[in-house]
Amino acid sequence: AQSVSQHNHHVILSEAASLELGCNYSYGGTVNLFWYVQYPGQHLQLLLKYFSGDPLVKGIKGFEAEFIKSKFSFNLRKPSVQWSDTAEYFCAVNAHSGGYNKLIFGAGTRLAVHP
Amino acid sequence: GAGVSQTPSNKVTEKGKYVELRCDPISGHTALYWYRQSLGQGPEFLIYFQGTGAADDSGLPNDRFFAVRPEGSVSTLKIQRTERGDSAVYLCASSLTAGNEQFFGPGTRLTVL
Numbered sequence A: 001a002q003s004v005s006q007h008n009h010h011v012i013l014s015e016a017a018s019l020e021l022g023c024n025y026s027y028g029g030t031v032n033l034f035w036y037v038q039y040p041g042q043h044l045q046l047l048l049k050y051f052s053g054d055p056l057v058k059g060i061k062g063f064e065a066e067f068i069k070s071k072f073s074f075n076l077r078k079p080s081v082q083w084s085d086t087a088e089y090f091c092a093v094n095a096h097s098g099g100y101n102k103l104i105f106g107a108g109t110r111l112a113v114h115p
Numbered sequence B: 001g002a003g004v005s006q007t008p009s010n011k012v013t014e015k016g017k018y019v020e021l022r023c024d025p026i027s028g029h030t031a032l033y034w035y036r037q038s039l040g041q042g043p044e045f046l047i048y049f050q051g052t053g054a055a056d057d058s059g060l061p062n063d064r065f066f067a068v069r070p071e072g073s074v075s076t077l078k079i080q081r082t083e084r085g086d087s088a089v090y091l092c093a094s095s096l097t098a099g100n101e102q103f104f105g106p107g108t109r110l111t112v113l
Helices: none
Strands: A003-005 A010-014 A019-021 A024-026 A031-038 A045-050 A056-058 A064-068 A073-078 A087-095 A109-114 B005-007 B010-013 B019-024 B031-037 B044-050 B053-056 B065-068 B075-079 B088-095 B108-112
Touching: A003 A087, A010 A019, A019 A109, A024 A073, A031 A064, A031 A073, A045 A056, A045 A064, A045 A073, A073 A087, B005 B088, B010 B019, B019 B088, B019 B108, B031 B075, B044 B065, B044 B075, B075 B088
Parallel strands: A010 A109, B010 B108
Antiparallel strands: A003 A024, A019 A073, A031 A045, A031 A087, A056 A064, A064 A073, A087 A109, B005 B019, B019 B075, B031 B044, B031 B088, B044 B053, B065 B075, B088 B108
């Protein structure tokens, strides 16, 4: 069965620190990959997505993620975080074999950025 | 409306009762999804509609859960004989077609006492 692992459940950073959140998935076929963010009191929003092409994907608010097929990974990065990045981040995958019908989510990483 | 809407935002019910949760997708989106998010976990897939039909209901936990989308737009998730373990946030999402970006609603927080 497909699964998504996010290695860090809680991350605490100071403003201007660099961020990297790990995401690994288990599925051998073609996948689409996503990072969603949930700010306090708000609903899930798409941060960035990878369907094909350049494995380095740029998203909103300065975030980027790199798809490394050989490692089944899609890590999220940001060079310098801000207090407003405090949120919960979810990695998700949907698979070609499933007709891309459903997202499989990781458990999420709760990020707290201190000023 | 501009986004996916869900009603009610909160629902408190007693064990054994029946509940209905409603989702209004983005206009023109043919694909609609229901997910459930328990505390400390990521959303978990329940069911996917393409148009009016449930194309994949493999995530429904048991036969107490049922969902409909009779006109290919609004969907209702129905839970019979609720149990305390059903307490969670129920999320609805829609996309233009399957495989495209899914847009999520704010969710309905269900509490079963």
